[in-house]
Amino acid sequence: xxxxxxxxxxxxxxxxxxxxxxxxxxxxxxxxxxxxxxxxxxxxxxxxxxxxxxxxxxxxxxxxxxxxxxxxxxxxxxxxxxxxxxxxxxxxxxxxxxxxxxxxxxxxxxxxxxxxxxxxxxxxxxxxxxxxxxxxxxxxxxxxxxxxxxxxxxxxxxxxxxxxxxxxxxxxxxxxxxxxxxxxxxxxxxxxxxxxxxxxxxxxxxxxxxxxxxxxxxxxxxxxxxxxxxxxxxxxxxxxxxxxxxxxxxxxxxxxxxxxxxxxxxxxxxxxxxxxxxxxxxxxxxxxxxxxxxxxxxxxxxxxxxxxxxxxxxxxxxxxxxxxxxx
Amino acid sequence: xxxxxxxxxxxxxxxxxxxxxxxxxxxxxxxxxxxxxxxxxxxxxxxxxxxxxxxxxxxxxxxxxxxxxxxxxxxxxxxxxxxxxxxxxxxxxxxxxxxxxxxxxxxxxxxxxxxxxxxxxxxxxxxxxxxxxxxxxxxxxxxxxxxxxxxxxxxxxxxxxxxxxxxxxxxxxxxxxxxxxxxxxxxxxxxxxxxxxxxxxxxxxxxxxxxxxxxxxxxxxxxxxxxxxxxxxxxxxxxxxxxxxxxxxxxxxxxxxxxxxxxxxxxxxxxxxxxxxxxxxxxxxxxxxxxxxxxxxxxxxxxxxxxxxxxxxxxxxxxxxxxxxxxxxxxxxxxxxxxxxxxxxxxxxxxxxxxxxxxxxxxxxxxxxxxxxxxxxxxxxxxxxxxxxxxxxxxxxxxxxxxxxxxxxxxxxxxxxxxxxxxxxxxxxxxxxxxxxxxxxxxxxxxxxxxxxxxxxxxxxxxxxxxxxxxxxxxxxxxxxxxxxxxxxxxxxxxxxxx
Numbered sequence: 001x002x003x004x005x006x007x008x009x010x011x012x013x014x015x016x017x018x019x020x021x022x023x024x025x026x027x028x029x030x031x032x033x034x035x036x037x038x039x040x041x042x043x044x045x046x047x048x049x050x051x052x053x054x055x056x057x058x059x060x061x062x063x064x065x066x067x068x069x070x071x072x073x074x075x076x077x078x079x080x081x082x083x084x085x086x087x088x089x090x091x092x093x094x095x096x097x098x099x100x101x102x103x104x105x106x107x108x109x110x111x112x113x114x115x116x117x118x119x120x121x122x123x124x125x126x127x128x129x130x131x132x133x134x135x136x137x138x139x140x141x142x143x144x145x146x147x148x149x150x151x152x153x154x155x156x157x158x159x160x161x162x163x164x165x166x167x168x169x170x171x172x173x174x175x176x177x178x179x180x181x182x183x184x185x186x187x188x189x190x191x192x193x194x195x196x197x198x199x200x201x202x203x204x205x206x207x208x209x210x211x212x213x214x215x216x217x218x219x220x221x222x223x224x225x226x227x228x229x230x231x232x233x234x235x236x237x238x239x240x241x242x243x244x245x246x247x248x249x250x251x252x253x254x255x256x257x258x259x260x261x262x263x264x265x266x267x268x269x270x271x272x273x274x275x276x277x278x279x280x281x282x283x284x285x286x287x288x289x290x291x292x293x294x295x296x297x298x299x300x301x302x303x304x305x306x307x308x309x310x311x312x313x314x315x316x317x318x319x320x321x322x323x324x325x326x327x
Numbered sequence: 328x329x330x331x332x333x334x335x336x337x338x339x340x341x342x343x344x345x346x347x348x349x350x351x352x353x354x355x356x357x358x359x360x361x362x363x364x365x366x367x368x369x370x371x372x373x374x375x376x377x378x379x380x381x382x383x384x385x386x387x388x389x390x391x392x393x394x395x396x397x398x399x400x401x402x403x404x405x406x407x408x409x410x411x412x413x414x415x416x417x418x419x420x421x422x423x424x425x426x427x428x429x430x431x432x433x434x435x436x437x438x439x440x441x442x443x444x445x446x447x448x449x450x451x452x453x454x455x456x457x458x459x460x461x462x463x464x465x466x467x468x469x470x471x472x473x474x475x476x477x478x479x480x481x482x483x484x485x486x487x488x489x490x491x492x493x494x495x496x497x498x499x500x501x502x503x504x505x506x507x508x509x510x511x512x513x514x515x516x517x518x519x520x521x522x523x524x525x526x527x528x529x530x531x532x533x534x535x536x537x538x539x540x541x542x543x544x545x546x547x548x549x550x551x552x553x554x555x556x557x558x559x560x561x562x563x564x565x566x567x568x569x570x571x572x573x574x575x576x577x578x579x580x581x582x583x584x585x586x587x588x589x590x591x592x593x594x595x596x597x598x599x600x601x602x603x604x605x606x607x608x609x610x611x612x613x614x615x616x617x618x619x620x621x622x623x624x625x626x627x628x629x630x631x632x633x634x635x636x637x638x639x640x641x642x643x644x645x646x647x648x649x650x651x652x653x654x655x656x657x658x659x660x661x662x663x664x665x666x667x668x669x670x671x672x673x674x675x676x677x678x679x680x681x682x683x684x685x686x687x688x689x690x691x692x693x694x695x696x697x698x699x700x701x702x703x704x705x706x707x708x709x710x711x712x713x714x715x716x717x718x719x720x721x722x723x724x725x726x727x728x729x730x731x732x733x734x735x736x737x738x739x740x741x742x743x744x745x746x747x748x749x750x751x752x753x754x755x756x757x758x759x760x761x762x763x764x765x766x767x768x769x770x771x772x773x774x775x776x777x778x779x780x781x782x783x784x785x786x787x788x789x790x791x792x793x794x795x796x797x798x799x800x801x802x803x804x805x806x807x808x809x810x811x812x813x814x815x816x817x818x819x820x821x822x823x824x825x826x
Binding site for chain 1: 420423426443444448449451452550551552553608609610611612613617755757758760761765766768769771772773774775
């Protein structure tokens with residue numbers, strides 16, 4: 001009998017390990033690579049190439065028409081760094097992520113715990129209901145919510161006035177103090193379903209025997225959550241946390257549709273700041289500056305890449321810790 | 328027996344997707360709803376082909392859409408061989424979409440020329456085709472004098488477009504008659520007492536808001552799309568500034584947000600109305616289209632808008648006809664400046680990429696004909712460049728007649744130094760933020776408390792950007808003398824005679 005090695009592509013023949021032939025390797029794993037090709041075919045031209053090409057554009061003053069000809073060197077980067085509106089947008093972006101992520105993850109985990117109850121009837125229906133906003137376009141959500149929040153027909157303000165909770169209509173999207181919190185609230189609702197499903201998957205991967213053994217040992221619900229659920233969810237939780245942070249840092253559609261970054265930049269985020277310079281609306285009657293917008297995007301991209309690298313590091317550390325604990 | 332596994336299903340799905348994609352790509356390259364002229368045929372080289380063809384038309388006109396559709400119908404009745412396929416693009420993104428189409432080789436045959444980038448740049452980038460082969464002296468003579476001018480629609484002797492709109496103040500003040508009557512603001516004959524000055528606007532707004540007891544307000548607008556607040560400030564256009572949109576004053580060659588007191592005066596007046604509760608509370612959250620519906624529904628009594636709002640109401644509020652149109656109110660008892668026009672003008676253009684230039688010219692010349700202009704005016708879409716089309720008898724409603732009266736009386740001829748010095752258009756100041764839209768937002772929402780300081784900061788930034796742009800143009804070998812931007816002898820209340 002010939003034992004097989006654990007690692008793919010290798011065959012153990014008694015005392016030695018011999019690498020499989022290319023034909024055998026392809027036959028075993030070819031379909032996997034074939035299924036990856038469409039993804040690479042899209043990522044390369046729409047993500048990798050623009051990233052590389054935009055680096056050159058950052059060195060030019062270019063309105064997007066024709067080819068860039070006016071070389072300005074690092075001037076665009078200097079202007080971005082010295083622009084208080086950029087840092088204002090930067091702060092708002094992190095404010096958005098800083099408020100949205102903890103609230104959303106807490107709610108998602110709580111609801112995942114409820115949905116993970118095997119005695120709950122219709123769990124699949126609830127899951128679908130909570131996931132439905134995720135599959136709805138953010139722009140569409142922004143438009144509909146904007147209509148609900150403004151005084152068009154029977155809006156939220158009308159309801160609040162009828163209930164006597166407010167004395168006059170609230171300018172949800174036009175108030176500098178309410179605009180960003182309103183967008184955050186909509187953002188929490190819109191992408192909540194993603195994290196709910198991730199947490200649910202993580203919970204369902206925890207062996208039931210652990211809970212049963214803990215229950216036999218007299219642990220209550222909180223103790224089971226504290227000493228079994230939380231440690232077992234740490235690794236997947238770290239991934240969820242970083243994905244949520246990265247996703248929220250890239251908020252764009254909701255802000256653009258609901259407030260356009262206003263009033264007076266009170267809800268401006270980096271994405272809308274970049275958009276303002278790259279695609280100046282005709283109503284502004286000003287020239288676009290794609291080079292400047294690219295410089296701002298590049299700076300923000302560096303930050304997001306840095307966070308992504310941190311995510312990989314953190315996940316690796318947690319994985320090693322778990323392996324050591326298991327060993 | 329063959330067992331279907333999940334792996335087999337996935338493989339089949341992948342093959343199906345790839346096969347469909349290949350078939351779609353193959354089919355897309357040859358798709359055409361109507362056979363177009365083949366390269367080298369009479370049509371593509373400027374002659375006429377007997378085969379039916381389709382030309383594409385782009386604009387951003389929504390409320391004007393039905394009128395253009397009517398023109399397409401009439402055109403196709405006369406020229407059944409030519410089909411016009413119209414696309415109405417999003418206003419805000421029109422320049423970007425057009426640019427992308429040009430880059431992708433799919434530019435529309437005939438398109439409404441956007442305001443940005445500059446026409447000279449669009450021509451330099453090869454967006455537009457010269458009309459000289461068709462625009463004979465005879466054709467040009469059908470237009471009124473000064474319709475064509477080097478530096479406006481003629482560049483280096485070649486004509487690229489023709490003026491479409493007639494000279495008119497592009498914004499007017501609309502009054503909801505019912506709310507005015509409810510507040511008792513009518514004269515002895517029962518006509519609405521239209522406010523002519525800012526003080527009268529304030530007084531009317533106060534009376535209306537009080538009479539409505541919370542159900543309506545004196546003034547309203549919708550600034551969610553971030554361009555309507557400056558429209559409110561256009562009340563300065565008739566109050567002593569030649570350009571209330573940019574504050575650039577050709578008499579001094581500088582931006583004048585702070586040095587011309589009219590802008591601060593207007594802000595003080597407008598914020599006074601807000602403070603007194605005379606303006607709809609959530610104006611910053613609603614867009615312009617919604618605000619127009621609110622106006623027609625009686626939520627507020629005074630709205631600044633263009634002639635396009637009238638045709639919009641025929642769709643959204645078809646029973647709403649009780650409104651009055653007057654010119655924008657001015658600060659003092661009489662206007663001290665006007666809306667201005669210059670020789671030339673820009674309208675539609677023909678793409679240089681067009682494979683159907685003759686057919687494109689047919690449609691272009693149809694749109695720019697006197698007959699189409701008369702129908703345009705009769706449809707309530709505004710005044711046109713042909714004086715023969717702008718007769719008051721063509722107005723079918725009282726508000727439209729009022730608009731035409733405002734249009735025909737409200738403009739003066741302005742200096743146009745760029746016609747003498749075409750390189751002026753190559754001086755492009757960098758956009759500096761916050762701009763006037765941002766500053767007005769900040770003032771209106773209370774985020775900016777030092778109004779004068781904000782206007783002075785904006786003025787200084789824009790003047791610095793302008794000076795830097797002139798220096799930059801000069802360093803690139805482009806002739807640019809700051810003196811070209813100064814016309815100190817310009818009297819704002821009279822037509823300027825170009826020498």
